[in-house]
Amino acid sequence: LVMTQSPATLSVSPGERATLSCRASQSVSSDLAWYQQKPGQAPRLLIYDTSTRATGIPARFSGSGSGTEFTLTISSLQSEDFAVFYCQQYNHWPRTFGQGTKVEFK
């Protein structure tokens, strides 16, 4: 099961909205998570079950979708949000990650 993220890189200015996409090669129902990874740090869980924010995650992060098409939206980018974002499906074994989307400063 292949997870494909787009775009590979997203250039955004602070305060702007960012929309990241994740596509599954077959349905994963709503079993989709998003992670954020900053340089030199471990990833951290942002969203699970497609749209549930993990503990402590700000409301500007939201997730949507089902089946094979999913979206992570950051409503108003803050300076601390610039990072690489990964999606992961957990509906099938083995679990699989997307290749990541880098959100960079425009």
Next chain:
Amino acid sequence: EVQLLESGGALVQPGGSLRLSCAGSGFNFGSNGMTWVRQAPGKGLEWVSAITGSGHRTYYGDSVKGRFTISRDNSKNTLFLQMNSLRAEDTAVYYCATRSTFAGHWGQGTLVTVSS
């Protein structure tokens, strides 16, 4: 507070073996599935293996199946990854994480380098 501390990473020759450990605290370790994820230098995340809370069921990624073995000791709140027949492409930071579905909490990782 959930804490995960990986250890055991090292430089190892191709064909060699290594055993990673992950000590968990701040949560009910024996009730949680656990996962290993790795990240090669400059690359993305790769799911490696998972184990149920009881340890009775284990799962592996295609690239490590038959070479790696995941296990746990719930009496010591510790997760293991036995890695055999190591290859250069196994070079990565290895993270342990809580849960066998999505990865809830992550450790800081341990570096495994496979090189002669």
